[in-house]
Amino acid sequence: MTGHCAAKAAFAAALLDPALPVPAGVVSPRGTPDAARFAVHRNNVFVALVAALEARFPVTARLVGDAFFRAMARLHADARKPSSPLMFEYGGGFPDFIAGFPPARGLPYLADVARLEVAWSRAYHAAEAEPLALEALSVGPPEALLLDRLAAHPAAALVTSAHPIGSIWSAHQGPTVAPVADWRPEAVLVTRPAATVQLHILPPGDAPFAAALLAGATIGAAAEAALAGAAGDGGFDPGRALVGLVRTGAFTARQTATERTSP
Amino acid sequence: MPLASNSPVCARLPQRAGLGLKPGHYRRILDDRPDVGFFEVHAENYMGAGGPPHRFLEEIRALYPLSLHGVGLSIGGAHPPDRRHLARLRALVERYRPQSFSEHLAWSSHGAGYLPDLLPLPYTQETLDRVCAHVDAVQQAVGARLLLENPSAYVLLADSRIDEADFLHDVARRTGCGLLLDVNNVMVSAVNCGFGPAAYVDRFPVHLVGEIHLAGYDETVDGAGDRLLIDAHGSAVRPDVFDLYRRALRRTGPTATLIEWDNHVPGLDTLLAEASRIDDAIAAAAVTRSAA
Numbered sequence: 001m002t003g004h005c006a007a008k009a010a011f012a013a014a015l016l017d018p019a020l021p022v023p024a025g026v027v028s029p030r031g032t033p034d035a036a037r038f039a040v041h042r043n044n045v046f047v048a049l050v051a052a053l054e055a056r057f058p059v060t061a062r063l064v065g066d067a068f069f070r071a072m073a074r075l076h077a078d079a080r081k082p083s084s085p086l087m088f089e090y091g092g093g094f095p096d097f098i099a100g101f102p103p104a105r106g107l108p109y110l111a112d113v114a115r116l117e118v119a120w121s122r123a124y125h126a127a128e129a130e131p132l133a134l135e136a137l138s139v140g141p142p143e144a145l146l147l148d149r150l151a152a153h154p155a156a157a158l159v160t161s162a163h164p165i166g167s168i169w170s171a172h173q174g175p176t177v178a179p180v181a182d183w184r185p186e187a188v189l190v191t192r193p194a195a196t197v198q199l200h201i202l203p204p205g206d207a208p209f210a211a212a213l214l215a216g217a218t219i220g221a222a223a224e225a226a227l228a229g230a231a232g233d234g235g236f237d238p239g240r241a242l243v244g245l246v247r248t249g250a251f252t253a254r255q256t257a258t259e260r261t262s263p
Numbered sequence: 264m265p266l267a268s269n270s271p272v273c274a275r276l277p278q279r280a281g282l283g284l285k286p287g288h289y290r291r292i293l294d295d296r297p298d299v300g301f302f303e304v305h306a307e308n309y310m311g312a313g314g315p316p317h318r319f320l321e322e323i324r325a326l327y328p329l330s331l332h333g334v335g336l337s338i339g340g341a342h343p344p345d346r347r348h349l350a351r352l353r354a355l356v357e358r359y360r361p362q363s364f365s366e367h368l369a370w371s372s373h374g375a376g377y378l379p380d381l382l383p384l385p386y387t388q389e390t391l392d393r394v395c396a397h398v399d400a401v402q403q404a405v406g407a408r409l410l411l412e413n414p415s416a417y418v419l420l421a422d423s424r425i426d427e428a429d430f431l432h433d434v435a436r437r438t439g440c441g442l443l444l445d446v447n448n449v450m451v452s453a454v455n456c457g458f459g460p461a462a463y464v465d466r467f468p469v470h471l472v473g474e475i476h477l478a479g480y481d482e483t484v485d486g487a488g489d490r491l492l493i494d495a496h497g498s499a500v501r502p503d504v505f506d507l508y509r510r511a512l513r514r515t516g517p518t519a520t521l522i523e524w525d526n527h528v529p530g531l532d533t534l535l536a537e538a539s540r541i542d543d544a545i546a547a548a549a550v551t552r553s554a555a
Binding site: 003009011026049086126155 | 307308310311312313314315316317318334335336340341345347348370371372373374376377378379380382384385387389390393417418419420421422455456457483484485486487489491493
């Protein structure tokens, strides 16, 4: 390690650990170490990390208030640094951090709302792709449809929760917050068929179907899995569910069995 | 190392005031098409695969000159610039054909990952050689001439042996890169490190300056009670920085000048008024020079 490299390592270490003294050779014009000056750099790093989380998790922040959010974000920033300069990607691990953060235990839905916000920002930055047109489903014999798969759109993601995370998210988009009337589990499909990110709260029973399709199952296999899960309540209609999902823009192509097997 | 003449960054920025492009202003800019010399974006904010950032930037780029300003390349780092990051920069340069491409004389990556700040390096023969190698690598990989920006300093590094303006001049001479003169950084560093801001501007190699940056600083004190300026980017340009800017313009001649207002971002009208003040100063510099 060269002198320059070692000095940088010491500088970075002291930057990240306030218990460490100002590194050797880092001085004020008086020629002495000055913690207040070094703290400017330390502060810049953590202010930027907290600001990146505030930008990516606005609803999560609103649910707990700015002071709580910044304290929680700061602790996460202590534990996890960005792996790249793409700050809009920072915070992918924040929902798991929230799930294990004891002071947030009173809000059991908080981590799932944060997961939804991760999916939202990923969809926002996802690659452009033309969504599958509904007419593609009516091409060819109906039984062939069951053997086909649907290619997931780059923006599409499904976030499931034991809490009404989609309703909570929607309730916090305006200046005032309307209470969530129906407190029940929700599965939210995030899509961005064109310029705007969309959130779709799926009908109960559709989530396993959507999850299987997004994971690459054939339409027939996905429907069977969903029907098995819905055993007895008769609430799942594969045809209605498929049309609804394709309309959200969650898929880009219908792939036949031959397309899949061809190299 | 000289660059091929078919470099994607060809034309220069207009000799006008420019603004940082903020998502909150996308719609207004497209609807009203304000008379702004150019817009500047942080390259890293447009490194996603797609979505609204690119959709808006494409539309705005079709109407205005563009400056691409990187904050994450770590040119002053101990290791060569990250190849994936260089590839992302090249893709942006090829897609948007900016009139200017710039980065900082600073470092931000080291072992622990990316540290979102512009950290100082000592100016020595060792770091000069390394920075030159990194600038060469950047210009070759991105296919564009880089403007290297003078940093803002809060501390002195006892290992430094070379004057900052000389260091920048040497990097430019050896690599063919240009320089970005951040006048607010000059004031911040001068106050914080105890040198004269006017003297720095007076000996800066102005023939290499392709763009000027301006911003507002915040003010506090260090542990000894001495004045400590913070490069905050959260207010209008302070009067002493504006005076220093006029002094710099007298040497550089009319030069594209960006207002960096990244925190507590005001409404577009406030930014346009600030830009108008700078356009006036640039125009005055043109008159002064032609009269001289």
